[in-house]
Amino acid sequence: xxxxxxxxxxxxxxxxxxxxxxxxxxxxxxxxxxxxxxxxxxxxxxxxxxxxxxxxxxxxxxxxxxxxxxxxxxxxxxxxxxxxxxxxxxxxxxxxxxxxxxxxxxxxxxxxxxxxxxxxxxxxxxxxxxxxxxxxxxxxxxxxxxxxxxxxxxxxxxxxxxxxxxxxxxxxxxxxxxxxxxxxxxxxxxxxxxxxxxxxxxxxxxxxxxxxxxxxxxxxxxxxxxxxxxxxxxxxxxxxxxxxxxxxxxxxxxxxxxxxxxxxxxxxxxxxxxxxxxxxxxxxxxxxxxxxxxxxxxxxxxxxxxxxxxxxxxxxxxxxxxxxxxxxxxxxxxxxxxxxxxxxxxxxxxxxxxxxxxxxxxxxxxxxxxxxxxxxxxxxxxxxxxxxxxxxxxxxxxxxxxxxxxxxxxxxxxxxxxxxxxxxxxxxxxxxxxxxxxxxxxxxxxxxxxxxxxxxxxxxxxxxxxxxxxxxxxxxxxxxxxxxxxxxxxxxxxxxxxxxxxxxxxxxxxxxxxxxxxxxxxxxxxxxxxxxxxxxxxxxxxxxxxxxxxxxxxxxxxxxxxxxxxxxxxxxxxxxxxxxxxxxxxxxxxxxxxxxxxxxxxxxxxxxxxxxxxxxxxxxxxxxxxxxxxxxxxxxxxxxxxxxxxxxxxxxxxxxxxxxxxxxxxxxxxxxxxxxxxxxxxxxxxxxxxxxxxxxxxxxxxxxxxxxxxxxxxx
Numbered sequence: 001x002x003x004x005x006x007x008x009x010x011x012x013x014x015x016x017x018x019x020x021x022x023x024x025x026x027x028x029x030x031x032x033x034x035x036x037x038x039x040x041x042x043x044x045x046x047x048x049x050x051x052x053x054x055x056x057x058x059x060x061x062x063x064x065x066x067x068x069x070x071x072x073x074x075x076x077x078x079x080x081x082x083x084x085x086x087x088x089x090x091x092x093x094x095x096x097x098x099x100x101x102x103x104x105x106x107x108x109x110x111x112x113x114x115x116x117x118x119x120x121x122x123x124x125x126x127x128x129x130x131x132x133x134x135x136x137x138x139x140x141x142x143x144x145x146x147x148x149x150x151x152x153x154x155x156x157x158x159x160x161x162x163x164x165x166x167x168x169x170x171x172x173x174x175x176x177x178x179x180x181x182x183x184x185x186x187x188x189x190x191x192x193x194x195x196x197x198x199x200x201x202x203x204x205x206x207x208x209x210x211x212x213x214x215x216x217x218x219x220x221x222x223x224x225x226x227x228x229x230x231x232x233x234x235x236x237x238x239x240x241x242x243x244x245x246x247x248x249x250x251x252x253x254x255x256x257x258x259x260x261x262x263x264x265x266x267x268x269x270x271x272x273x274x275x276x277x278x279x280x281x282x283x284x285x286x287x288x289x290x291x292x293x294x295x296x297x298x299x300x301x302x303x304x305x306x307x308x309x310x311x312x313x314x315x316x317x318x319x320x321x322x323x324x325x326x327x328x329x330x331x332x333x334x335x336x337x338x339x340x341x342x343x344x345x346x347x348x349x350x351x352x353x354x355x356x357x358x359x360x361x362x363x364x365x366x367x368x369x370x371x372x373x374x375x376x377x378x379x380x381x382x383x384x385x386x387x388x389x390x391x392x393x394x395x396x397x398x399x400x401x402x403x404x405x406x407x408x409x410x411x412x413x414x415x416x417x418x419x420x421x422x423x424x425x426x427x428x429x430x431x432x433x434x435x436x437x438x439x440x441x442x443x444x445x446x447x448x449x450x451x452x453x454x455x456x457x458x459x460x461x462x463x464x465x466x467x468x469x470x471x472x473x474x475x476x477x478x479x480x481x482x483x484x485x486x487x488x489x490x491x492x493x494x495x496x497x498x499x500x501x502x503x504x505x506x507x508x509x510x511x512x513x514x515x516x517x518x519x520x521x522x523x524x525x526x527x528x529x530x531x532x533x534x535x536x537x538x539x540x541x542x543x544x545x546x547x548x549x550x551x552x553x554x555x556x557x558x559x560x561x562x563x564x565x566x567x568x569x570x571x572x573x574x575x576x577x578x579x580x581x582x583x584x585x586x587x588x589x590x591x592x593x594x595x596x597x598x599x600x601x602x603x604x605x606x607x608x609x610x611x612x613x614x615x616x617x618x619x620x621x622x623x624x625x626x627x628x629x630x631x632x633x634x635x636x637x638x639x640x641x642x643x644x645x646x647x648x649x650x651x652x653x654x655x656x657x658x659x660x661x662x663x664x665x666x667x668x669x670x671x672x673x674x675x676x677x678x679x680x681x682x683x684x685x686x687x688x689x690x691x692x693x694x695x696x697x698x699x700x701x702x703x704x705x706x707x708x709x710x711x712x713x714x715x
Contacts (some may be wrong), residue, residue: 021047021048021049022048023046023047023048023049023095023097023098023101024046024047024048024101025044025045025046025054025093025094025095025101025102025103026044026045026103027042027043027044027091027092027093027103027104027105028042028043028044028045029042029105030105030106031105031106031107031108032077032105032106032107032108033107033108033110033186034077034079034107034108034109034110035079035109035110035111035112035113035186035188035256036079036080036081036082036083036109036110036111036112036137037079037112037113037136037137037256037257037258038079038113038255038256038257038258039076039077039078039079039258039259040076040077040107041075041076041077042056042071042075042076042077042091042093042105043075044056044075044093044103046095046097049095049097049098050097051095051096051097053095053096053097054093054094054095054096055073055093055094055096056071056072056073056075056091056092056093056094057071057091057092057094058070058071058077058089058090058091058092059089059090059092060084060086060088060089060090061086061088061089061090064084064085064086065084065085066080066082066083066084066085067080067081067082067084068080068084068089069089071091075093076259077091077107078258078259079107079109083109083111083139084109087108087109087110087185088106088107088108088109089106089107089109090104090105090106090107091104091105091107092104092105108185109185109186110185110186110188111137111139111182111183111184111185111186111187111188112136112137112138112139112158112182113137113182113188113190113253113256114135114136114137114138114139114142114180114181114182114188114189114190115135115136115137115190115192115252115256115267115568116133116134116135116178116179116180116190116192116194117134117135117136117192117194117267117270117271117274117566117567117568118133118134118135118194118249118270118271118273118274118275118566118567119131119132119133119134119178119194119196119274120132120134120274120565121196121226122196122197122226122274122276123196123197123198123199123226123230124167124196124197124198125167125198125199126167126168126169126171126172126198126199127166127167128164128165128166129164129165129166129167130162130163130164131144131146131151131162131163131164131165131178131196132160132161132162132565133160133161133162133163133178133180134159134160134270134274134565134566134567135159135160135161135180135190135192135270135567135568136158136159136263136567136568136569137158137182138155138157138158138159138160138161138180138182139155139158139182139183140155141155141182141183142155142161142180142181142182142183143180143181143183144161144163144178144179144180145178145179145180145181145189146163146165146167146176146178147171147176147177147178148177148179149165151163151164151165152164152165158569159567159568159569159640160565160567161180167198167199171198171199172198172199173197173198173199174197174198174199175195175196175197175198175246175247176195176196176197176198177193177194177195178194178195178196179191179192179194191250191253192250192252193247193248193249193250194247194249194250195247195276197276206232206233206235207231207232207233207235207236208232209228209232209664209668209669210534210535210664210668210669210670211236211531211534211535211668212228212231212232212236213228213664213665213668213669214533214534214668214715215231215236215239215525215531215534216228216231216278217557217714218282218489218490218525218530218714219236219239219240219243219278219279219282219489219525220278220279220282220560221272221273221278221281221282221553221556221557221560222553222556222557222558222560222561223560223561223665224273224560224561224563225563225647227278227560236525236526237522237526240279240521240522240525240526241522243277243278243279243280244279244316244518244522246276246277246279246280247276247277248277248280248312248313249271249274249275249276249277249280249281249312250267251264251267251268251271251305251308251309252264252267252301252305252568253305254300254301254302254305254306254422257301259300259301260299260300260301261295261299261300261301261304261584262573263301263568264301264304264305264308264584265572265573265583265584266567266568266569266570266571266572266573266640267568268552268573268583268584269552269555269556269559269566269570269572269573269641270566270567270568270570272552272553272556272560273556273559273560273564273566274566279521280312280315280316281312282488282489283315283316283485283489283517283521284308284311284312284315285311285488285552286484286485286488286489287311287314287315287322288308288311288584289488289586289591289592290363290364290481290484290591291311291322291326291332291364292363292586292588292589292590292591293307293331293332293335293336294335294584294585294586294587294588294589295582295584295585296585296586296587297334297335298331298334298335302422303330303331303334303422304331304584306329306330306331306422306423307329307331307332308584310322310325310326310329313325314517315517315521316517316518316521317517317518318513318515318516318517319472319477319481319506319514319515319516319517320468320469320472320514320515322517323360323364323365323468323471323472324464324468325425326364327356327360327401327464327468328404328425328426329425329426330406330407330420330421330422330424330425330426331422332356333356333404333406333426335589336355336356336359336589337353337355337356338353338355338356338401338404338426339404339405339406339426340404340405340416340417341353341356341398341401341402341403341404342402342416342432343399343402343403343432343433343434344399344434351395351398352395352398352399352401352402352434353398353401354394354395354397354398356398356401357394357395357397357398357400357401358394359589360397360471361388361389361393361394361397361442361471363589363590365471365472365474365476365477365480365481366388366389366442366471366474366476366477366480367388367476367480368385368387368388369385369386369387369388370385370386370387370388370475370476371475371476371479371480372479372496373475373478373479373499373500373503373504373507374479374496374497374499374500374503375479375480375482375483375494375496375499375500375503376496388442388474388476389442392440393440393441393442396439396440396441397439397441397467399434399436399439400434400439400454400463400464400466400467401464401467402432402433402434402460403428403429403430403431403432403433403434403460404426404427404428404429404460405417405418405426405427405428405429405432406418406419406420406421406422406426406427407421407423407424407425407426407427408421408427409421414427414429415429416429416431416432417429428459428460428461430459430460433459433460433463435457435458436457437454437455437456437457438453438454438455439453439454439463439467440452440453441453441454441466441467441470442470442471442474444474444475446470446473447473450466450469450470450473451466451469451470452470454466454467472514472515473514477506477515478502478503478504478506478507479499479500479503481506481520482499482502482503482505482506482520482524483499483502483595484595485502485520485521485524486498486499486502486524487547487595487610487612489521489524489525490524490525490527490529490530490546490547491529491530491544491545491546491547492546492547492548492609492610492611492612492613493544493545493609493610494529495529497529498527498529498530501523501527502520502523502524502527505519505520505523506520529545532545533545533546533715534668536670537670537715544607544609545715546713546714546715547611547612547613547713547714548611548613548614548617548712548713548714549613549711549712549713549714550581550592550593550613550616551575551576551579551580551581551616551628552576552581552583554579554625554628554712555572555575555576555628555632558629558632558666558706559632559641559643561665561666561706562632562643562644562645562702563643563644563647564641564642564643564644565641565642565644566640566641567640567641568640569639569640570637570638570639570640570641571637571638571639571640572637572640572641574638575628575631578624578627578628579616579621579624579625579628580592580616580617580618580621580624581616592615592616593612593613593614593615593616594612594615595610595612596610596612597610597611597612597614597615598610598611599611599614625707625712626707629702629703629706629707630703630707632706633699633702633703633706634699634703645695645698645699645702647661648661648662648698648701648702649691649694649695649697649698650694651694651698652691652693652694652695652696652697652698653689653693653694653697655680655683655684655697655701658683658697658698658701659671659676659679659680659701662679662701662702662705663676663705666705666706666711667705667710667711668715671705672710675704675705675708675710678704679700679701679704679705682700682701682704683697683700683701686700
């Protein structure tokens with residue numbers, strides 16, 4: 001209505017009526033293009049009213065059918081799960097103070113971004129082939145691309161496509177990229193790095209199945225039929241070498257997901273069941289349980305995914321690079337308070353935050369006490385452990401970690417505290433870095449060129465490099481990190497000799513390189529102690545080898561054995577939560593469990609044994625494990641995960657053959673006689689020879705076998 005002024009002239013006097021403020025609402029942005037499955041944040045500004053509050057609504061054009069989606073009280077618009085009849089909606093903000101005043105934004109809806117989680121099979125022959133594509137966001141008209149060439153594609157569902165094509169001799173032995181492209185509106189092609197290997201053969205298999213299967217419990221998320229055959233044909237060392245260069249199974253780009261981390265968690269399981277980089281995934285997850293962040297605080301894809309990518313990319317890189325990348329990760333910076341860590345201000349009686357300085361040493365690299373190279377404690381003359389650092393050391397390192405903030409956004413001016421930005425490592429703001437000296441670092445016989453004390457004022461970058469080098473060359477790093485990686489991949493109780501052999505590889509990979517994680521992981525998996533159980537567990541209990549399957553690996557290993565098809569709509573994280581392990585959400589920086597947790601002696605015949613994963617176990621968790629197996633075997637998995645019972649139910653009328661199939665899949669062909677006898681008795685209670693009876697026997701055998709305490713421990 002505007003400000004209106006009326007002039008009245010009378011007796012030479014001009015009268016002006018009072019000006020009334022007009023309520024105005026503006027919405028930003030005024031237009032947006034939003035893909036289904038993502039979201040758009042709108043903001044509203046109200047002027048001319050005592051209240052600046054608005055109510056948000058969303059609507060379809062007149063005559064359109066379907067859902068318009070939803071908009072939160074804070075203005076975050078979420079599109080519907082199905083495209084409405086018209087791909088346009090209107091988001092409106094209405095003034096609470098003046099309900100007749102509003103402003104709107106027009107949203108154009110685009111099809112989902114297609115995300116490709118996996119293909120089945122992962123190895124294809126020369127010539128004609130068919131592929132099943134698992135993922136999310138597929139729409140009718142979606143096209144599978146094989147090395148960029150469109151294939152004849154059939155739309156099955158939003159999570160599955162099938163395609164047929166033919167490979168060429170030029171592609172023999174090559175990893176060929178595959179992708180999915182969705183049609184208009186908003187045509188988009190998946191960016192996930194998924195490929196298939198061309199040229200499978202029926203070559204001789206020199207590695208026994210039992211050896212390959214046990215190896216895949218350590219180097220993968222358990223064995224599936226295709227990977228088992230592959231390892232048998234190529235051998236353990238060659239498989240590791242192949243894994244060191246296998247394409248990385250991707251996480252969905254944060255810009256192509258909704259607000260929560262559910263799709264990221266779902267992708268973990270899709271990758272775990274189907275991904276070709278099984279070893280990288282295992283190592284990345286293990287490193288994430290050493291360099292811990294948690295979705296209790298870092299709970300959006302924008303925060304979580306870049307950090308997961310660091311762990312993936314650095315899984316086989318140099319440990320020094322991993323230290324650097326983690327240190328400057330804005331996600332870690334938020335979690336342990338290094339971002340916007342201000343230098344001391346005596347006038348305000350403030351000092352640098354010590355959180356990251358403490359945890360980088362205590363939990364991530366060297367531990368609290370000095371170690372021998374075999375991981376055993378060094379003791380002083382009074383037989384007490386020798387501390388690696390003290391509070392003064394922490395305070396000095398805290399000064400080094402000052403002055404770092406989020407990366408400066410394109411076109412912006414650097415600030416002391418840059419706005420939140422997860423796209424790239426943190427950057428230094430020079431004037432906020434503590435340049436005081438001396439800065440006393442870890443005190444040990446440092447190699448030439450590595451400082452023990454910083455005695456001159458330096459840039460934040462130089463201080464950081466010197467500090468990380470000082471930690472990296474500390475003698476504790478090799479045994480501290482090596483033992484934890486052994487525990488995650490092979491056994492909770494490695495002998496000191498085993499730890500010493502791996503620490504030696506950490507210190508020198510054979511080419512005078514320290515910290516080569518690829519060489520460390522290879523040595524862990526091929527070590528004689530890792531391979532000692534390939535032909536059967538120790539006959540003398542308690543067997544110190546192996547470790548309890550932590551929940552996320554238990555789920556993945558069962559599903560791989562059952563030939564499951566898993567995509568990004570799965571809810572498997574809920575099952576893991578029921579067992580005490582919410583994926584990417586450890587309760588604290590100390591992880592889900594402590595590497596030094598000891599199994600209560602009453603369960604180990606008085607022999608002291610470490611069992612880190614047992615810290616998650618409880619009477620209720622033990623029951624939950626049995627219920628988990630019930631959900632998997634009897635088909636209560638929910639959306640996004642389907643198992644294949646056919647390889648077992650075909651033996652349902654032959655109990656001996658059925659038990660052999662279960663034993664070969666889940667027990668390395670070494671099912672204990674007590675378990676075999678118990679299952680045989682249960683199968684005899686199921687009568688008939690129908691297909692339904694055969695399936696029931698298969699389900700019963702799998703349920704009893706995989707829920708057994710024996711299977712729940714990797715041997």
